[in-house]
Amino acid sequence: MSEDPDIEIIKARKMKELREKAAALEKSKKAEPEKKKTPREIASAYLYDRGDEVLNAAYVQFPAQTEAIVTKIAELILSGELQQRISGGELLSLFRSVGLRVRIDTSIKVEKDGKLVSFAEKLKADE
Structure with a gap:
């Protein structure tokens, strides 16, 4: 047919x-x-609350060790074992727990006459 x-x-x-x-x-x-995204790009997407500052400081101070840690974090993210975002404090704690003393620039600001000034300037002005 x-x-x-x-x-x-x-x-x-x-x-x-x-x-x-x-x-x-x-x-x-x-x-x-x-x-393909690099491990740093994958990990950076999961960072919040100054996490990028901590990561950048770690790369500057300990590039090889930080790369190894970030690669492992990216593997955990891609495998689905790490699903929540990572704060800057948690990342700093992680680096310190493995023995990397990452130094972060910090400053304390206080309000004086409606402006934010550093704590050191405030102390000098009060003398």
Whole structure:
């Protein structure tokens, strides 16, 4: 039993369209190389509350050790074992627990006459 010639034409046209779409999709995949995120980018996306400052300070002071720790954090994130975000204090605590004494620049500011001034300036002015 042969099918209607019109149906054969419609089927052929649909098959041609599907092949063209598949070829276009394959071409776009080849043209756009897949951009993999670095472990630092993955970990940075999970940081909050000055976490980026802690990470940057750690990279400046201990680049090799920080890279190893960040790589492990990224692996945990990608595997799904680490699902919550990491604060700056937690990250600093992690670095200190493995023996890296990351130094963070801190300052205490107080309000004086409607302006924020450093605590040292406030003490000098009170003398």
